[in-house]
Amino acid sequence: xxxxxxxLTQVPDSYxxxxxDAEQPRTTFPKGISAEIVEQISRVKGEPEWMTxxxxxxxxxxxxxxxxxxxxxxxxxxxxDIYYYVTGTDKAAQxxxxxxxxxxxxxxxxxxxxxxxxYLAGVGGQYDSEVIYHNIREDxxxxxxxxxxxxxxxxxxxxxxxxxxxxxxxxxxNKLAALNTAVWSGGSFIYVPPGxxxxxxxQAYFRINTENMGQFERTLxxxxxxxxxxxxxxxxxxxxxxxxxxxxxxxIIVKKGARVRYTTIQNWSHNVYNLVTKRAVAHEDAVMEWVxxxxxxxxxxxxxxxxxxxxxxxxxxxxxxxxxxxxxQDAGGKIIHxxxxxxxxxxxxxxxxxxxxxxxxxxIKVYPGCEKSKSTVRCDALILDEEARSDTxxxxxxxxxxxxxxxxxxxxxxxxxxxxxxxxxxxxEAEASAMIVNGFIEPIVKELxxxxxxxxxxxxxxxxxxxxx
Amino acid sequence: MTTATALTLDADAIGRISDRLEEPGWLRExxxxxxxxxxxTPPPTGLEEEWRRTDLSALPRGGELIADPPSLETVVxxxxxxxxxxxxxxxxxxxxxxxVRRFIGRAEGQASHAHFWxxxxxxxTGGLFCYIPTGVSVDGTLVARTALPSSxxxxxxxxxxxxxxxxxxxxxxxxxxxxxxxxxxGGIVEIQAGQGAQVRYANLQRLGDGAWNIGAQRVxxxxxxxxxxxxxxxGSKVTKVGLDVQMTGxxxxxxxxxxxxxxxxxHIDINSDQDLHASYTTSDLLYMSALYDRSRAAFYxxxxxRSEAKQTSSYQExxxxxxxxxxxxxxxxxLEIETNDILRCGHGATAGAIDPIQLFYAQSRGLDRxxxxxxxxxxxFEQVVAQIHDETIRARVLEALASRxxxxxxxxx
Numbered sequence: 001x002x003x004x005x006x007x008l009t010q011v012p013d014s015y016x017x018x019x020x021d022a023e024q025p026r027t028t029f030p031k032g033i034s035a036e037i038v039e040q041i042s043r044v045k046g047e048p049e050w051m052t053x054x055x056x057x058x059x060x061x062x063x064x065x066x067x068x069x070x071x072x073x074x075x076x077x078x079x080x081d082i083y084y085y086v087t088g089t090d091k092a093a094q095x096x097x098x099x100x101x102x103x104x105x106x107x108x109x110x111x112x113x114x115x116x117x118x119y120l121a122g123v124g125g126q127y128d129s130e131v132i133y134h135n136i137r138e139d140x141x142x143x144x145x146x147x148x149x150x151x152x153x154x155x156x157x158x159x160x161x162x163x164x165x166x167x168x169x170x171x172x173x174n175k176l177a178a179l180n181t182a183v184w185s186g187g188s189f190i191y192v193p194p195g196x197x198x199x200x201x202x203q204a205y206f207r208i209n210t211e212n213m214g215q216f217e218r219t220l221x222x223x224x225x226x227x228x229x230x231x232x233x234x235x236x237x238x239x240x241x242x243x244x245x246x247x248x249x250x251x252i253i254v255k256k257g258a259r260v261r262y263t264t265i266q267n268w269s270h271n272v273y274n275l276v277t278k279r280a281v282a283h284e285d286a287v288m289e290w291v292x293x294x295x296x297x298x299x300x301x302x303x304x305x306x307x308x309x310x311x312x313x314x315x316x317x318x319x320x321x322x323x324x325x326x327x328x329q330d331a332g333g334k335i336i337h338x339x340x341x342x343x344x345x346x347x348x349x350x351x352x353x354x355x356x357x358x359x360x361x362x363x364i365k366v367y368p369g370c371e372k373s374k375s376t377v378r379c380d381a382l383i384l385d386e387e388a389r390s391d392t393x394x395x396x397x398x399x400x401x402x403x404x405x406x407x408x409x410x411x412x413x414x415x416x417x418x419x420x421x422x423x424x425x426x427x428x429e430a431e432a433s434a435m436i437v438n439g440f441i442e443p444i445v446k447e448l449x450x451x452x453x454x455x456x457x458x459x460x461x462x463x464x465x466x467x468x469x
Numbered sequence: 470m471t472t473a474t475a476l477t478l479d480a481d482a483i484g485r486i487s488d489r490l491e492e493p494g495w496l497r498e499x500x501x502x503x504x505x506x507x508x509x510t511p512p513p514t515g516l517e518e519e520w521r522r523t524d525l526s527a528l529p530r531g532g533e534l535i536a537d538p539p540s541l542e543t544v545v546x547x548x549x550x551x552x553x554x555x556x557x558x559x560x561x562x563x564x565x566x567x568x569v570r571r572f573i574g575r576a577e578g579q580a581s582h583a584h585f586w587x588x589x590x591x592x593x594t595g596g597l598f599c600y601i602p603t604g605v606s607v608d609g610t611l612v613a614r615t616a617l618p619s620s621x622x623x624x625x626x627x628x629x630x631x632x633x634x635x636x637x638x639x640x641x642x643x644x645x646x647x648x649x650x651x652x653x654x655g656g657i658v659e660i661q662a663g664q665g666a667q668v669r670y671a672n673l674q675r676l677g678d679g680a681w682n683i684g685a686q687r688v689x690x691x692x693x694x695x696x697x698x699x700x701x702x703x704g705s706k707v708t709k710v711g712l713d714v715q716m717t718g719x720x721x722x723x724x725x726x727x728x729x730x731x732x733x734x735x736h737i738d739i740n741s742d743q744d745l746h747a748s749y750t751t752s753d754l755l756y757m758s759a760l761y762d763r764s765r766a767a768f769y770x771x772x773x774x775r776s777e778a779k780q781t782s783s784y785q786e787x788x789x790x791x792x793x794x795x796x797x798x799x800x801x802x803x804l805e806i807e808t809n810d811i812l813r814c815g816h817g818a819t820a821g822a823i824d825p826i827q828l829f830y831a832q833s834r835g836l837d838r839x840x841x842x843x844x845x846x847x848x849x850f851e852q853v854v855a856q857i858h859d860e861t862i863r864a865r866v867l868e869a870l871a872s873r874x875x876x877x878x879x880x881x882x
Contacts, residue, residue: 070518368794383809387776392804398820401791410815411806 032080035059038182041085045151045185050162058171058181065175071361072299072330077273082245084183084216103238103269109462110455140198145229146191147202150218153189160191164222168251168279168307177277180216180249187217187248192227192258201230201263201449215243219250223258223286230261232449238296240269246297252280252288256310259287265452267296267459270327274300284310284339291447294321294329295459303361305334308342308373319348320444323356323388324463332362332393337373337403348379349441352388353463359391364398364405371402379409382440384433434464476534478623480504483591489536490559490594493566499574500591507587519581519740522767522799523709528681529651535624538595539616546609552602555611555640558627561598568600572631572661579713581740582657582685589625589657589685596626596656601636601666610861614643620650620677628658632666632694639859640668645675645704652679654705658686662694664718669697671862673869676704678733685711690750692718699726699857701866702737703873712741712770716750716778726853727756728866730873731764741770741785748779757853758789759846759874760796767799774814776807785816790823790849792842843875850874 029037038059042052067074140147146157154161171181192198223229233250246268254260260280268274274297282288290304306315317333335344350358360379381390392409414436422432437460438445445453476482483504487497513520541557554565561569578586597613617624632638646652654676662668676682682705690696702708714723729737743752758766768787789798802816823845831841850870857863867876 371794381804381806383806383811386808386810388809390804390806392816393801394803394818395799395801396818396820397797397799398789398791399797401794401796401822403791404821405819406821407800407802407818408815409802409804409817411804411811412814413809413811 029083029085031083033059033082033084033183037084041183041185044085047154048158051154054166054171055182058178061172062175062178062182065178067175068301071301071359072328074273074275074299076298077245082243085185098242099240100269103240106238106459106462110458143196143198144193145196145198146189148189150187150189150220151185153220157189157191160222161189161220164220164251164253166251168253168281169249169277174277176247176275177249180218180247180277184216184218184249187219188221188231189219190221190229190231192223192229194224195226197227198229201232203232215241215246217248219248221250221252221260221262223252223254223260225255226257228259230263232452233262233264234266238267238269241272244271244273246272246274246276248276250276250278254280254282254286254288256283257285261289261291262304263291263448263452265293265295265448265456266300269296270298272297274302276300276302278302278304279307280305280315281307281309282313282315285312286310287314289316289318290333291318291444292320292331292333293444293448293456294319294331297329298326299328299330301330303332303334303363305336305363306344307336307338308344309338311339312341313339314342315344317346318444318447319346319360320441321348321350321358322460322463323350323352323358325354325356328357328359330359330361332360334363335365335375337364337366337370337375340370341372342370343373344375346377347443349382349444350380350390351382351384351437351440352390353384355387357389357391359393360409361393363395364407365396366398366400366403366405368399370400373400374404375406377407380440381409381411382437383411383413384437430465431461434461437464476536477531478534478588478592482534486536486592486594490562492562495570496562503574503587503590504592507584507591510583510587512584513581517581519711519769522769523707523736523738525683528683529653530623532621532623532651532653534592534594535617535619535622536594538624538626539618541595541597542614542616544610544612546607546611549607549609550602550605552600552605553607554598554600555613556598558593558596558598558629565598565600569598569629572629573627576659576687576689578657578685578687579711579742582683582711585655585683586657586685589627589655592625593627595624596628597642599628599630599638599640601632601638603633603663604635605633606637607639609639610859611638611640612643612861613640615645617644617646619652620647620679621652623653623655625655625657628656630658630660630668630670632660632662632668634663635665636663637667638669639862641671641673641862641865643673643675643865646677646680648677648679650677650679652677652681654680654682654684656682656684658684660686660688660696660698662688662690662696662721664692664694666691666694668694669859669862671699671701671857671859671866673701673866674704674708675869678704678706680705682708682710684708685713687713687715688723689715689717690721690723693720694718695722697724697726697856699728699853699862699866700739701869702727702729702731703869705737706735708735708737710739712739714741714743714752716743716745716747716752716781718750719747720749721747722751723753724856725752725754725756726856728850728853728870729756729758729766730870731758731766732761732873733764734762735764737764738767739770740768743770743772743783743785745772745774745778745781745783748777748781750778751782753783754785755853755856756787757850758798759792759849760789760798761792761873763793763795765797765799767801768818769801769803770816771803771805772814772816773805774807774811779808779810780812782811782813784813787818788849788852789820790846791820792823792846840875846874
């Protein structure tokens with residue numbers, strides 16, 4: 001009789017039910033940050049020494065750098081009043097009753113299933129999509145695609161991880177990115193081998209029961225030569241978080257001829273400061289696209305950027321922001337042209353309502369020698385109420401003659417003629433406004449996966465009715 | 470007076486300027502107050518958003534203060550109404566003290582240029598006073614010219630232009646200095662347009678190639694008034710001008726036009742504030758740069774629509790033609806809109822080389838490359854030039870630009 005396969009006997013208990021339920025060490029971390037906390041996080045995760053050192057180095061940068069004085073008001077952040085590492089068991093202690101009413105109402109109106117509601121509210125794991133998850137995973141594995149939690153990837157692919165981690169966004173990039181590097185946990189790691197086209201959008205969603213929407217998640221995507229992948233992060237429905245600071249870092253490497261689209265729909269609850277650093281490098285003939293939707297949070301500061309490093313690389317940022325009462329969405333995009341014949345497009349649509357404020361902040365930079373580069377930036381803002389506010393800060397630094405660079409922006413309100421026309425056809429004012437707003441954001445919504453687009457339109461409708469936010 | 474010892478810019482100099490000009494007590498006090506403000510308002514550090522693109526560390530601050538600038542050359546069209554005043558500011562203090570006192574040194578400067586504004590208010594030794602009484606229209610163009618004899622020193626003139634209710638005026642102010650040396654030119658201009666007044670003001674800057682032009686212009690547009698300013702920046706080594714337009718009266722209109730033709734190592738940086746406080750106001754800006762050699766143009770313009778300003782209309786446009794691989798442009802048009810009740814609001818910015826198809830077409834019609842390029846640049850500038858309705862101003866501006874972009878004669882030849 002053959003001996004039992006030793007590999008099988010080593011399967012941890014947690015795998016028994018067919019899902020991955022990582023065993024979190026029961027270490028309790030106090031509030032606040034210090035070098036000790038950073039070291040402890042690394043130790044608890046059982047990380048290699050280089051990562052511990054990198055975390056500590058990043059922590060020193062975080063300490064040394066001042067808070068950004070530009071952009072949104074960040075005075076409400078107290079770095080010593082934040083938990084930097086929360087284990088799964090601590091998280092589960094949150095209760096459904098703690099979830100604010102407006103979020104629960106929105107779930108109901110969007111018709112979100114019970115289990116998903118709890119998952120989004122951070123009060124329960126979501127295991128229902130296990131079958132889909134399993135199939136997708138099998139399919140990907142056959143193609144050699146790696147799609148793992150970032151922590152897991154560090155253990156499984158240490159060399160590839162070390163080669164790329166922190167190369168797009170160095171630990172000293174900015175204060176918040178330094179903080180993320182010091183205390184990161186969770187996020188997604190994706191590697192797509194040369195020539196492989198991942199047909200379905202990969203969603204953090206499918207990688208169940210890992211920290212996919214954590215507070216300091218770290219995502220790293222590597223699309224090897226000639227490959228393509230679409231990654232979707234977040235969801236249209238509100239995501240409840242008790243943590244007041246969300247500071248993620250996303251690094252993407254798009255190699256020669258590859259194509260990556262990264263779609264984010266951010267709808268954090270209105271207590272969250274959402275300060276995220278996202279950057280991609282695009283090599284020769286590569287295409288990078290950020291689709292960035294910001295609906296939630298108290299304050300968001302996020303400017304997905306693309307460094308066009310190889311000839312004929314193309315970068316696009318589609319940004320959509322909705323700011324309701326008390327919200328400030330300071331979003332936009334940055335494109336750095338660092339090679340000839342590179343092209344880019346930024347399209348921004350922002351809507352401010354009630355006392356909300358949207359700001360577009362962007363940069364187009366063209367280095368000397370990047371001849372025949374072309375860039376177009378188009379920003380449209382819709383201001384719905386008298387007290388709402390909208391700003392546009394489009395930076396341009398052009399150091400090459402043989403280029404075509406253009407920026408245009410407009411700010412408008414919902415036209416009274418448009419409203420009158422729609423209302424004369426029998427729509428209520430709220431319905432008419434929602435229809436106009438949906439038309440306004442249509443160029444971006446049509447780029448979203450269908451289920452997101454549908455939910456986005458419903459959400460706008462709810463916002464317009466004043467039922468939420 | 471000319472034998473007095475040289476002045477440098479310090480607290481002591483302020484009193485001595487007053488002594489030399491035998492100024493009345495109120496003006497002495499005014500200068501002293503502004504000197505205190507200049508001291509209390511530190512110069513830009515370079516970290517301010519408006520100053521990030523211009524490094525002031527090499528500004529020649531130590532030069533001798535030009536205490537006795539050459540007299541202002543003025544042209545007043547024959548038949549101009551008696552009450553119209555166009556004179557140098559020093560003479561105006563002597564001849565029209567009450568009038569000057571009513572308007573001078575009352576307003577704070579633009580935040581970005583507050584230090585330089587205060588310095589010039591304290592230490593002006595030249596500049597002009599232009600006053601158009603209520604209901605008076607000046608036919609033709611008023612011209613005021615300053616030709617500085619030296620390429621060195623510090624000169625901080627103050628130009629005060631007041632157009633009373635229902636008046637109308639066109640004024641061209643020119644300043645020139647020789648090449649060479651290192652000079653600090655810190656001219657400030659204040660334009661006050663009363664209710665329904667029509668003001669067309671053009672500033673033609675032809676400073677020498679060593680001059681640092683750190684100027685500021687403040688325009689206050691009253692109810693239903695209409696003000697057009699044109700800045701033609703031709704000379705200087707470094708230009709950093711702040712434009713501050715206060716739309717304070719309902720129904721006012723302002724148009725800010727700019728033509729920048731830069732070459733060599735010239736650095737031209739304009740920052741503007743179009744501040745719309747009042748309802749039914751219109752404020753448009755159009756700045757165009759032709760950049761040769763290693764020159765660089767930066768533009769940082771903010772349109773601010775206050776929550777109380779309803780039904781306003783505003784636009785900012787900044788276009789840059791890059792004519793050399795080493796030229797650079799940084800156009801940054803910013804909007805801060807605090808209300809939804811707007812008629813129109815937007816901005817546009819471009820930077821790029823001459824369209825090769827245009828160049829090819831012009832060359833295929835027999836022009837050599839240089840002429841074709843000049844013709845296209847003139848066509849580019851036409852968007853602003855076509856808006857200069859005053860013949861005298863248009864002719865002078867085109868003449869000043871000719872050294873860079875050629876003239877009509879060149880094209881005909």
